[in-house]
Amino acid sequence: MHQVVGQQVAKNGLINMWEGNHLPHAMLFLGADGTGGLPLALAFAQYIFCSNKENGASCSHCANCHKCSRLEHADLHVSFPAISPKSGTKALSRYYIQEFREFITQSPYGSTYDWLQFINAENKQGNIPAEECREIIDHLSLKSYEGGMKVQIIWRPEYLGKEGNILLKLIEEPPPSTLLILVAEETENMLPTILSRTQVIRLSPVAPADIAQGLADRNLADPRRAAQVAHIANGNFREALRLIRHTENDLFPELRRWFNALFTNNGIELSRFVDDWSKVGREQQKNFLQYVIQMLEHTLRARYLPQVAPALQEDEARFVMRLAAQPLTVEALEQIIEITTQISYHIERNAHGKTQLLALSIQVSRVIQGRKLVLH
Ligand SMILES: [Zn+2]
Structure with a gap:
């Protein structure tokens, strides 16, 4: 299960249930987008x-x-939301199994939205039909091909609608050796x-350290960029993968450049900085500000616990x-965090x-120069 990022508690729980021979017949892996429910089920x-x-x-x-x-x-079945391939045909998963294999290989952490885009559903709603x-x-109900277990994964039972009731008896009393x-x-x-007939296995948001490790394992980023992205991905590994594609550069030199201009009150350099950053996309601007907030929070912690080195790369630390x-007073630091969050x-x-x-830049500069700032 090494391809699943983090989720050690859920993994251990599953292995223990398997080894102790008390695996429930029907389980519900419940976790927000990007926490790895589907990769975990497949693993x-x-x-x-x-x-x-x-x-x-x-x-x-x-x-x-x-x-x-x-x-x-042959004993592993997967059902997922799909669209009707042509009029008069039902949205059955088996029509899309080739595409699904490809999708899972390319984007194991992809969302249902990504999947429906992948099969060109455009604005059609996906569905798991009766x-x-x-x-x-x-x-x-058939015997297993290989003589062992049969496993059926249903990705996103939210798409079952009322049709799901057809499955009730199966979920309550599955045939032997069925999961x-x-x-x-x-x-x-x-x-x-x-819901009431399944045992829920909760997936937590992926911890930043696990996200960083996951990115490093996939050779997607050097440790510093991996750590930067891990902190702004909000526990969502799919988001971390997206950020890695959008945050091409190391954010640290830009942070240093901005703060140097702020502390030296260098208006020319500040306006150059603003010009440069106004040319990048909204997403990148937001990522940079999230990074600023994260570094300021480390700074606050360093104020309270100066003997503890921040868990950052050496130059960032x-x-x-x-x-x-x-x-700068603690209040000033908190004020800068608040302004940055607002912006x-x-x-x-x-x-x-x-x-x-x-x-x-103007507001933060005022706080740094010790001028009173009225927030509104
Ligand atoms: Zn094996």
Whole structure:
């Protein structure tokens, strides 16, 4: 299950249940977008089928592991939201299995929205129709091909609608050696009847250290950029992958450049900085401001606990310690965080980037120069 980022508690829980032979017949993996519900379900299925499990992990080399990783194992079934391929045809998962294999390989952390875009659903709503439920019941009633378990994954039972009731009996009393794994993001749109018949395995937001490790394992970023992105991804690994594509550059030199201009009250350099940053996209501006906030929070902590080195890259840590040593009051630091948060919010709400970044520079500069600032 090494391809699943973080989620150690859920992984351990699953392995313990498997090893202790008390795995429930129907489970619901419940976690927000980007926490890895689908990758975890697929990895756990592979673990179950692996013929060489060792220390709570699948071997990833045996024939079963190969078949699972390509979604070609005859006893592993996956259902997911789809659209009707042509009029008069139902949105069955098997029509899209080739595309789904490709999607899972390319974007294991992809969202349902990403998936529906992938099959060109455009603005059509995905759906798991009644016919799909009937097919699930049919193939689970057959004997397993390989003589072992049968695993059925339903990605996003929220898309079942009332049709889900067709599955109730199956979920309540599945045929022998059958495991059902439902992977949901929220329970609001799920049938309570289904919900009450599954054992919930909760996935937590992915910890920043795990996100950084996940990015490093995939060779997507050097440790510093991985750490920067990990802190602004909000526990969402899909978001971290997106940020890595959008945050091409190391943000630290820009942070240093901005603060140097602020502290030396260098108007020319400040307006150059604002010009440069008004040319990049809104997303990047927001990422930069989130990074600023994160570094200021480290600075506040360094004020209170000067003997504890910040958990940052060496030059970032040095910068934070230097900033903490400046004659700025705690209130001033908090004020800068508050202004930056406000401006980031305005930018998110489509306010004009250049005006906002200029206003931010002026306001922060005033706080640093010790002039009174009226927030409104
Ligand atoms: Zn294996």
